[in-house]
Amino acid sequence: MAKRIDVDNLDAYYGKTKAVSGISMTVEPRSVTAFIGPSGCGKSTFLRTLNRMHEVIPGARVDGRVLLDDEDLYAPQVDPVAVRRTVGMVFQRPNPFPTMSVYENVAAGLKLNGVRKADLDDVVEKSLRGANLWEEVKGRLKKPGAGLSGGQQQRLCIARAIAVEPAVLLMDEPCSALDPISTLAIEDLMGSLKERFTIVIVTHNMQQAARVSDRTAFFNLEGPGRPGTLIEMDATEKIFSNPGVKDTEDYISGRFG
């Protein structure tokens, strides 16, 4: 079940350093939302606050509210472990567990959720099909996941993330370590995944944002040495044709960043 995300005036810190300041936005369910912006503007940091992965780093903390269909992820009684089961994540570099086979990698999250062994086969196949990987790996499910190509590994990580049926899928520059053909495979995949999940993707590739996303958020630093913030967010077509803020136009037309 895809869910809507409402962020209300969120700040993120690393120790005393404020990395992200005053972000409010709405992410629509069953759509792809892209975060773009220059390096170091806090897109990835902000993304990681959406499933409480930010606070895994020692000293990191968050102020503000993130509502997932009206439930505050940062409410005191909320368990971050449960949040991460609902909001899945795919990382910049493919990170399959090296000691596990293809099958075990996909099943890793399911085992944590206590899915019965008898049901695993079905879910693993369904997830690998969902990640457009089944046809390529069905004959080598028992082989190490780390033995696949980079693009296949990243789709394996997507299969692993969607196997636990999250409501939201966060993708932190999922194609930046991949070749163009693997990138294309993952972009195609996002088109089909958004029918079931809310997808948020951080990307440095503006063509990619334009190709895959329905809405685009542009982040920038408030100034040199200042925290990152959301400049504007709108329908992707509008951002790329007629942005409301001059900084956005400068960035997407390649004048800086």
Next chain:
Amino acid sequence: MTPPPPTRRPATTPGGQASPGSVPGPPSGGPEAPDHPSLRGRGGGRAGDRVFLGLSRGAGILLLIVIAAIAGFLLYRGINAIKVDQGNFLTTAGWDPNGLKPVFGVAALVVGTVLSSIVAMVIAVPVGVGVALFISHYAPRRLAQLLGWVVDLLAAVPSVVYGLWGTLFLVPKMMGIHTWLGSYLGWVPVFNQSQPGAYPRTLFTAGVVLAIMVLPIITAMSREVFLQTPRAHEEAALALGATRWEMIRTAVLPFGRPGVISGSMLALGRALGETMAVAMVISQGFNVTLHLLDPGTSTTIAANIANGFGEASRPVGVDALIASGLVLFVITLIVNGIARWIVARRKEFAGSAA
């Protein structure tokens, strides 16, 4: 530090012959080779390479010679003893090599050695891995540093000190646990007590002392590999909704497995060969027995050598001890072989932990 000045050779002229024994640095080139000084290197600048190659190769060869010398010595003297043995060296339980009719065999010693080491490993591996995990993933940094330092200190204590502590302090304190194990778990053969209330100078107590002695080896090796777990794998597990313990089970432990096994095998090697502490703690006997809690029934190979060497007759008594040393040597080799096999078995899955 400046490198030793390379012995500069004059730019070789076509046809100039290299002195015998010296490896020409630059290719000597044909008669019409064009003169490209920039490609000629520093003439004798490879001397460092040659010296280092010689040193490292020499060190490797020296090591092989030492091992071969030890094996040869053990074999030669051991065979001498086995030739005059009136019993069967492998199956006799008893050690009487000093009389006119020497009868001795390693059966009881091997069982005692293996049993005490198993006790040590059963205690030390879970505790060692637990301490390593606490240091690497749970403790606040300062506490982790302190704890790591204390564990390393444990490794620096001489084994005779463990022996003193074991025999004077630990043995009396082990009375209670012996009685408890004997009365509640006595139906398990290893915990069967044939002399309840006997002073606990037993294989079990020796195993506990050994466990403490090998703990730092297991902890230090495990801690190092656990700390090397890639952050990406830990985050992958956390992002799937793993608790901290589940993250350790899915990402840290599988990654660290080869290191834990290597550390455990090093520890096992030390436990098998540990001499002084066991000799001081145990009350020795020469029966083949599985009863860990009975004193005076068993001992280990190394402890028997230490205890028996002083009054051993020459040459047979000493040679008999050397023969038992050969057996210990072989046991240790087998243990190392098994460890290598375990680590190599899943090499395909070892990832970057290989």
